[in-house]
Amino acid sequence: AQSWALRSLDVYEELSARPEETGVRMVEGVLGETGLDEVGAWASARLPGLRAATPAEYTGSGLWARLPLIDMSTHLPWLRERLVAAGGTVENRAVTGLAEADAPVVVNCTGLASRELVPDPAVRPVRGQLVVVENPGIRTWLVSADPDSGETTYFLPQPGRLLLGGTAEDDVWSTEPDPAVAEAIVRRCAALRPEITGARVLAHRVGLRPARDAVRL
Structure with missing residues (x-):
């Protein structure tokens, strides 16, 4: 590692x-x-x-x-362009099983969808929520973990915005932003950098990370 x-x-x-x-x-x-x-x-x-x-x-x-x-909004398209430039192709289509991939080697990067695709019922979601705000001038990042609650608080400066986080809710499937969670995220970040208080909210983001109790090989 x-x-x-x-x-x-x-x-x-x-x-x-x-x-x-x-x-x-x-x-x-x-x-x-x-x-x-x-x-x-x-x-x-x-x-x-x-x-x-x-x-x-x-x-x-x-x-x-x-x-x-x-900045993944820039990095992921760049990676795709790099693949195509190297002779690779990108095909968008629905598949119901790994056997449908006509290739000698299959790298499964489907995340939570592996639960149905493999299938692997041991895969479960870990819900994460972020708040995107206007950057009030913060140029450094910070990640802080509360040893008592287990909550992780972080802010990450990206071009034109500041990402505030976060959450890790095990086995929660909802992808709708929770206003109370968003307020708590902003409050925790502002406690570390007061200038975040009052920063204009640009967006809310929710994602489901894949997790399982043991690595599957």
């Missing part, structure tokens, strides 16, 4: 030279509830500027790091 992470970092650093094209930027931010003694020596050697956050910067233990921040 460490080798994959380091190789991914190499690739994303290269792609960050063309952010408008690839959607990848290298951005500084704070990983909350993490100390220098909790990361391996490889991190200090590979991530210049890695340091502990001061009490004025973050309440509790936190770690500054410069990591890839990816």
Whole structure:
């Protein structure tokens, strides 16, 4: 896993030279509830500027790091164009089983749809909700986990907007935004960066992540 992470970092650093094209930027931010003694020596050697956050910067233990921040609305179309340029083809059609794919190797990236496609009834949703607001001038990201409630709070600056999160509701199927959840997300983020208070809401996003109790190979 460490080798994959380091190789991914190499690739994303290269792609960050063309952010408008690839959607990848290298951005500084704070990983909350993490100390220098909790990361391996490889991190200090590979991530210049890695340091502990001061009490004025973050309440509790936190770690500054410069990591890839990816705008998926740009990155995914770029990946598709890269596939086509390499000779691949994209076909949109409905399938009811993996056996319908006429290929020697099938990589199943259907997410929650694997529950019916494989089929695999052990796959279940983990509901996530985000709030998209106008960026009041925040240029760094932050991820913070509450050790008592288990809630994760984060804000991620993207071009023209700021993403606020988040939730992880196990086995919840609804894709409708919950106003109370949205208000709580904004409130938690504003507690970390007061300038988020009153930021104009641009959109609400809900997604269902696939999960299962054990990895299936």
